Amino acid sequence: MNVTQDKTTALVTGAGSGIGRGIAIRLAQSGYQVAVADIHFEKVQETANLIKKNGGVAHPIKADVSKPSDIEAMVNNAVSEFGGLDILVNNAGVSSAGFIEMITDSEMDRVFSVNMYGVMRTTRAATPFLKKSKRGRIINLSSVEGIRGSGLLPIYCATKAGVIGFTRSNAIELARFGITVNAICPGPIQTDMLAPLIADEKKLNQFMKGVPMHRLGQPEDVAAAANFFASEEASFITGNVLVVDGGMTVKSL
Numbered sequence: 001m002n003v004t005q006d007k008t009t010a011l012v013t014g015a016g017s018g019i020g021r022g023i024a025i026r027l028a029q030s031g032y033q034v035a036v037a038d039i040h041f042e043k044v045q046e047t048a049n050l051i052k053k054n055g056g057v058a059h060p061i062k063a064d065v066s067k068p069s070d071i072e073a074m075v076n077n078a079v080s081e082f083g084g085l086d087i088l089v090n091n092a093g094v095s096s097a098g099f100i101e102m103i104t105d106s107e108m109d110r111v112f113s114v115n116m117y118g119v120m121r122t123t124r125a126a127t128p129f130l131k132k133s134k135r136g137r138i139i140n141l142s143s144v145e146g147i148r149g150s151g152l153l154p155i156y157c158a159t160k161a162g163v164i165g166f167t168r169s170n171a172i173e174l175a176r177f178g179i180t181v182n183a184i185c186p187g188p189i190q191t192d193m194l195a196p197l198i199a200d201e202k203k204l205n206q207f208m209k210g211v212p213m214h215r216l217g218q219p220e221d222v223a224a225a226a227n228f229f230a231s232e233e234a235s236f237i238t239g240n241v242l243v244v245d246g247g248m249t250v251k252s253l
């Protein structure tokens with residue numbers, strides 16, 4: 001066990017790259033001990049090393065959030081390393097695109113097992129520990145695609161809309177334990193998930209016409225929102241769905 005007394009502890013899933021890595025780094029900068037989990041161990045080791053190099057405290061965990069047994073082990077690993085858990089960030093996610101008639105059962109299962117069941121099971125496993133915290137926080141990564149429709153993304157959109165419903169319901173149920181539950185809906189953020197769009201210059205230029213700030217978001221833009229929800233100052237803010245999208249969802253044409 002590597003306990004620093006009275007330290008706030010966070011667990012971030014999918015912290016091996018992109019937004020999850022950005023959130024883990026930001027939470028570590030705020031002085032929290034951060035357990036970083038990912039299906040790819042070498043990637044979270046890299047995240048943990050980046051945090052440690054800057055004087056932060058991080059513990060890498062290999063976990064596939066589509067596997068219930070990995071989820072239990074991940075939460076127990078974080079708790080035994082740091083002695084408790086205060087902040088859970090359900091960030092791990094996969095994308096999926098296709099016309100509905102072409103989408104197989106196994107593709108639906110793949111996306112739901114990470115984006116929806118992974119979030120539900122990780123929340124279930126973490127809740128007993130968050131209840132023991134004086135300032136429990138759950139931060140779920142949804143998407144602007146969970147608010148609006150998007151052609152060829154029906155399964156992804158369904159999971160991200162589900163995360164919003166799950167967030168709001170748990171905000172009600174867990175308030176009595178002092179746990180806040182909020183969701184972040186990023187717009188286009190420059191990560192591996194967006195690589196196919198970024199690689200297609202014509203498509204990207206067309207897409208950017210719908211983003212008033214006229215730039216892609218960075219993981220740090222989302223990390224700032226997560227850091228706020230995690231902070232002491234946000235203790236009365238729960239059931240919120242915060243859009244971080246450069247104005248994309250408010251633009252009509």
Ligand code: NAD
Nearest residue numbers: 014016017018019039064065092093143188189191192193
């Ligand atoms: P990314 O692909 O860059 O990173 C996702 C991370 O999750 C990777 O490190 C990957 O290894 C990990 N991961 C994937 N499946 C996993 C599993 N089964 N178990 C554990 N880890 C797993 O993606 P990102 O853009 O950083 O996305 C992070 C979250 O933000 C996702 O939930 C995504 O849906 C959401 N989001 C992203 C964008 C965007 O534009 N990038 C927009 C809206 C929402």
